[in-house]
Amino acid sequence: MSTLSDITVDLAASPRNRWSFADAHVRAASELLAVYNKDLGVDEETMAYVASLASAILPVGIAEELGAVASSLGATFPQALLGNLHYDLLKVVLGCTAFAVDTPDGPVHARNLDWWTSARALNDGTAVTHFVNGPCGEFLTVGWPGFVGAFSGVAKGRFSVTLNAVLSDEPGQIALPVVFLIRQVLEEAGNFDEAVSRLSETTIATDCLLLVTGTVPGQMVVIERTPTKFAHRTPTTREPLSVTNDYHLIDADSGEPANELMRTSCRRYKRITELLVDEPPLTLERCIDHLSDDRVMMGITVQQMAFRASSGEYLVRIPQLHEREPSTPI
Incomplete structure (x- = not known):
């Protein structure tokens, strides 16, 4: 049986310290990133290109949060970014x-x-x-x-x-x-x-x-x-x-x-x-x-x-x- 979970993000903290995941969150997020990246079907070169574009587009705080999330999940920044861009890339x-x-x-x-x-x-x-x-x-x-x-x-x-x-x-x-x-x-x-x-x-x-x-x-x-x-x-x-x-x-x-x-x-x-x-x-x-x-x-x-x-x-x-x-x- 699935249950809703709750996450609290303190915006007064630095972007790199805002997100903290329980073990269950890490497992769920890792599974979702795998689903997202499989759906998108992009290779490493494309991931790197999208990540390079993001550096000029994303607000600094959002980019730093994504970097911290990627680190927490044992993922790369491009993987975490593409998971967040699922709508724009596959709407x-x-x-x-x-x-x-x-x-x-x-x-x-x-x-x-x-x-x-x-x-x-x-x-x-x-x-x-x-x-x-x-x-x-x-x-x-x-x-x-x-x-x-x-x-x-x-x-x-x-x-x-x-x-x-x-x-x-x-x-x-x-x-x-x-x-x-x-x-x-x-x-x-x-x-x-x-x-x-x-x-x-x-x-x-x-x-x-x-x-x-x-x-x-x-x-x-x-x-x-x-x-x-x-x-x-x-x-x-x-x-x-x-x-x-x-x-x-x-x-x-x-x-x-x-x-x-x-x-x-x-x-x-x-x-x-x-x-x-x-x-x-x-x-x-x-x-x-x-x-x-x-x-x-x-x-x-x-x-x-x-x-x-x-x-x-x-x-x-x-x-x-x-x-x-x-x-x-x-």
Whole structure:
């Protein structure tokens, strides 16, 4: 039986001393790095080239953290880096369904993380990382041991953010990977508006869709991104705010052949919209119920989660394996 694990990262410490792993974390992270590098199928020369590019792109603190993580896991820096760049290098295997709904206590924000994985490695390795002593306050991310970036996170009293995959016709850029931008924004942005601005305007390496929610009614937006462009989509009176794996505002047909995630995007979007119209969820538990609908959840769903940024509450479930009870606020 899998269980969620917790990691605490003290941002007041030097980057090289922030991450400390229990033996179970080391085992899980080592297994995940092996899966990532096998999926990517890159040779040592390519790894070294990517690592050399990273030296000019990554914030110094992130690079130092990655170096320390690599050392702790008995891996090389390029191996640890490529594990953290799995989205940017192989995003075609990443799906997701996410939505946001207003409640009297502030917006709730929920998402399924859909990702092809080997032997449930991503399910079983799931960890909630609590970042403390940050310049703008505490925050947490839902990820895995050894992953220093962020796909999903909530900063109490500020905002929450999740990432969905999408494909455009715009070439990728030698720029900051979005998983590290999200981590930076969770650490440094003081409020919803600042987070939205930075997530929208910063040039990034590849395309993505970002759902961001704040702490008061109406603070919710889907940011449609290509590496250099953005558009904002907000809820309407007829349609609540949800996101799967399609652009709605940006005209950017990638011309890529459809895969299961892209083929099911419209179907999942239609179904989650129906559920939100019929019964807007006011609690984190009801959010997970909607995500578990058999026309929304996929066989490759590895994580389910719900956040409320106003209080810092979160709920994380590993499908069919383990469910965490609602937490106390961070």
